[in-house]
Amino acid sequence: MRATNSRSRSGGPFFYTDSSDTLATLGYNKYSIVKSVLRAINTHRHKIMWGAPIALALFVSVQSSIVDGNSFSLTASSTRFVEVGTSFDVTIGISTEDPINVAAAIVSYPPTLLQVTGVSSDETAIDLWAEEPFFSNELGVVTFAGGLLKKAGFTGTGTVATIHFSAVAAGSAHLDISSPALLAHDGKGTNVLTHTSETTVVVREVGQANPDINGDGSVTITDINSMYLTILRPYNARYDMDGNGKVNFRDIAHLFGLLGS
Numbered sequence: 001m002r003a004t005n006s007r008s009r010s011g012g013p014f015f016y017t018d019s020s021d022t023l024a025t026l027g028y029n030k031y032s033i034v035k036s037v038l039r040a041i042n043t044h045r046h047k048i049m050w051g052a053p054i055a056l057a058l059f060v061s062v063q064s065s066i067v068d069g070n071s072f073s074l075t076a077s078s079t080r081f082v083e084v085g086t087s088f089d090v091t092i093g094i095s096t097e098d099p100i101n102v103a104a105a106i107v108s109y110p111p112t113l114l115q116v117t118g119v120s121s122d123e124t125a126i127d128l129w130a131e132e133p134f135f136s137n138e139l140g141v142v143t144f145a146g147g148l149l150k151k152a153g154f155t156g157t158g159t160v161a162t163i164h165f166s167a168v169a170a171g172s173a174h175l176d177i178s179s180p181a182l183l184a185h186d187g188k189g190t191n192v193l194t195h196t197s198e199t200t201v202v203v204r205e206v207g208q209a210n211p212d213i214n215g216d217g218s219v220t221i222t223d224i225n226s227m228y229l230t231i232l233r234p235y236n237a238r239y240d241m242d243g244n245g246k247v248n249f250r251d252i253a254h255l256f257g258l259l260g261s
């Protein structure tokens with residue numbers, strides 16, 4: 001995320017923007033999105049009061065006692081190492097220690113490698129969508145803007161939405177968060193975002209060995225050690241990263257290339 005912040009001339013809420021300004025590409029007015037969330041909160045305030053007990057129970061169930069700053073996160077639901085033709089989910093999460101009432105951002109992905117098949121918000125901390133989650137496989141973006149209506153503002157951790165992806169081609173697909181806004185429940189709409197946590201999905205060809213040998217979600221020295229130990233043993237396709245019928249230093253080099261991913 002390369003972000004700079006800018007404040008509106010009226011002194012109202014500010015919104016993080018980046019040089020590409022994907023929202024503008026999509027025809028969105030960033031300030032109007034934030035305003036529409038706040039307007040919707042006011043319009044539905046009474047309705048919300050009655051529905052609040054259920055919503056609060058859901059909030060409590062997903063809150064964590066340990067929260068560091070105010071952040072967006074992208075998390076692959078099972079594994080970040082997938083095969084072409086398979087489906088997987090990535091969850092958009094928020095974590096806040098300061099009370100907020102608006103969460104909005106753009107998630108970008110390489111559409112040549114990944115295609116979105118849907119975005120689910122069945123389980124969400126968002127009470128009111130100013131902009132329902134929208135995706136474009138042409139642009140490679142998922143956008144959303146939602147309001148959180150807890151009386152004292154939302155703190156803790158929660159899910160915003162789950163993106164359903166299909167892997168269409170092999171490669172390293174970085175999922176990026178841009179224009180993130182977590183607006184404080186302070187009457188001013190101050191953007192209190194402190195950081196984002198993005199993710200990379202590694203798509204391999206059909207039949208190619210999974211580089212995450214021990215299945216812990218990352219390629220680490222443990223996977224490489226595991227491969228070293230098998231080099232002198234009978235051939236095992238599980239360790240043959242380039243599929244050439246041998247397990248040798250070329251396969252180890254492949255893992256080194258993914259180290260830390």
Ligand SMILES: [Ca+2]
Binds near residue numbers: 213214217220
């Ligand atoms: Ca591993």
Ligand SMILES: [Ca+2]
Binds near residue numbers: 239240241247250251
């Ligand atoms: Ca090999």
